[in-house]
Amino acid sequence: MLFWDTTYILVLIGAVLCMAASGYLKSTYKKYSGERSQSGLTGKDAALRILKHAGINDVKVERVSGNLTDHYDPRSKTLRLSESVHDSASVAALGVSAHECGHAIQHNTGYAPLRLRSALVPVATISSHLGMPLVLLGFLLGFDVPIPGTEYVFNLIDIGILVFGVAILFQLVTLPVEFNASVRAKAVLGNCGIMGGTEMKSAQRVLNAAALTYVASAAAALLQLFRLILLRGRRG
């Protein structure tokens, strides 16, 4: 009943947004993976050049398996590039590589939103798993749960929505971190003489498509939160 009422449409809209953004990223990435950069540099070469240019000497560059699994790990100071980025000289690969370097530069310069995001990781992981079950339990148990031996009651639904909200906060903080990494990517690609002009436009399209997936998942999470608040209002 809780999961199949009319407000479920909000969850479906969120899921469609995420699928559309992910599909758009995959097709954009595929398109520009076929466009070879004039520099002839691979994703790995570009990363090494960008990091050196930024004066960063303690970040390792590694190859990881999978597709679009590229990420920067601040704990081990490792930039992990997927096979199709690490070994490819396409404009898509260079764009993604430069974006991950953007995160390494954020870390190196102590960019505040990245620090906030890193601090939120443990609590956000717990909240994203705990929020929804708490709300569900709240609906099953009823609104106000009395605390035995006292006159107080507590409301699991409100606690669940609050916990779920923390996970959403994490997704919202992720947005400026991702946008800023792409802005930095564009700057370093130019400054390091890796690409310019039309190639830059292609790389930008890949980075914009990647940014859209973060916007879509944040929007989906907000829609879920809105739905929980609607359901709570109905019961209240």
Ligand SMILES: [Zn+2]
């Ligand atoms: Zn990123």
